[in-house]
Amino acid sequence: MVNIIRTENLTKIYGGNIRAIENINIEIEEGEVYGLLGPNGAGKSTTINILTTRLSPTSGKAKVAGYDIIRDSPKVRKIIGVVPQDLTADEDLTGSENLKLVSRFYDIPRLKAQERITKLLELVELDESANRYVRQYSGGMRKRLELVTGLINEPKILFLDEPTLGLDVQTRSQMWKYVREIQETLNVTIILTSHYLEEVDALADRISIIDHGKILVTDSPAQLKSNLKGDMIQLAAKNREERDLLKTYPGALEVKNDSEETGVLLKVNSSDDELPGLMKFISERNIGITRITIHKPSLDEVFLEYTGRDIREQEAEDSRKTMINMRRLRN
Ligand SMILES: Nc1ncnc2c1ncn2[C@@H]1O[C@H](COP(=O)(O)OP(=O)(O)O)[C@@H](O)[C@H]1O
Ligand SMILES: [Mg+2]
Structure with missing residues (x-):
């Protein structure tokens, strides 16, 4: 090349x-x-x-x-x-x-x-x-x-x-x-x-x-x-105790976020490999899960990993500015 x-x-x-x-x-x-x-x-x-x-x-x-x-x-x-x-x-x-x-x-x-x-x-x-x-x-x-x-x-x-x-x-x-x-x-x-x-x-x-x-x-x-490794499994549970239990899941590499809205985010090596074990963990403890979402790493996470910041905040800021400029143009 x-x-x-x-x-x-x-x-x-x-x-x-x-x-x-x-x-x-x-x-x-x-x-x-x-x-x-x-x-x-x-x-x-x-x-x-x-x-x-x-x-x-x-x-x-x-x-x-x-x-x-x-x-x-x-x-x-x-x-x-x-x-x-x-x-x-x-x-x-x-x-x-x-x-x-x-x-x-x-x-x-x-x-x-x-x-x-x-x-x-x-x-x-x-x-x-x-x-x-x-x-x-x-x-x-x-x-x-x-x-x-x-x-x-x-x-x-x-x-x-x-x-x-x-x-x-x-x-x-x-x-x-x-x-x-x-x-x-x-x-x-x-x-x-x-x-x-x-x-x-x-x-x-x-x-x-x-x-x-x-x-x-x-x-x-x-x-x-793919360098990032690790998928994120997001588990929504309304009840605080249930969320605390989810956070003790032994297969998680990392645990993030914990609120009624976002639930618990578990980082795992591979969501495909981890899901059966996780489901078992959940049912054994009778945890009421309202939603499960799986995120494979996206460029968002890559960006966050290297810069420590979320680039989307910038995007929101930009669209606000664009709106203001457009309003100005119209007036
Ligand atoms: N003509 C200039 N004089 C002084 N500082 C500048 C000038 N142009 C850009 N900068 C500064 O240099 C940095 C990089 O700017 P820039 O290359 O325009 O970034 P980007 O295109 O990624 O938004 C910023 O801190 C910006 O404020
Ligand atoms: Mg520029």
Whole structure:
């Protein structure tokens, strides 16, 4: 496998002492979808901005398709596509006009540009809205336009910084379809950042969890989950004494949560192996269970394990902010 991106102790310190990223070492293989997962302020955009030559690192090195991001930055820029976190399209132009503008930026001959624009707009199903003003686009349509803006120069590598930020869950999963299609049909390596677990889980071949400017772990989502071992068995019991009894179950590696709502959470090596014994334990003690739920480890637990925090709290915070912003826009 060829490393299309390789960084060596990449570090960015803003304003003298804000350590945005510290000693980032990543290796990205050609053709893969690589995800950088982390909460707000983790250093995702800083990393992307350095790799796309918009920002210079304080120290460390990085090579993109063999080119040094500092010495060979024009060459890097030529072969990459970038979809930054913030929206870039001009609202007073149509979708098609926006793409034309960007194609001129890359000196793509007019006819060739027109051909590509038609294809790209079709790819994200904006062909019928090509001649509408971007200000009339929905949030999802705008993000789709941004997505293909990054493809106008037929890049080898596409960087997507939070491609679905602020979109609702349904629109978000529609975007994933387009990202997958791009990867399958256009032969590009994709680097995306997100703080949505489902997003990296659905899209990325490998992910790095980044927090406070440092990479904590890198692996495939499946591997990260199976490394965690242990399934969670959630047992709901109304009565406090019964819950206390459940907590004494000898097969549990760990016992968590204990309330009337959530019940008792038992961590076990394998829920498949443990269930018969657990059922016996329950019936011998006459414990009245109102519900049993089994959770195999998800990326939630992986994230919690490595960062000590729950990324969903961040998601809730985001949707609150988005709501407030939308309200402001409407007023
Ligand atoms: N231009 C800047 N000047 C000073 N600090 C910054 C600047 N940009 C980002 N930071 C800080 O660097 C850290 C990482 O930010 P960023 O890379 O934007 O994180 P993310 O994209 O993961 O949300 C944060 O603490 C942020 O406040
Ligand atoms: Mg960011």
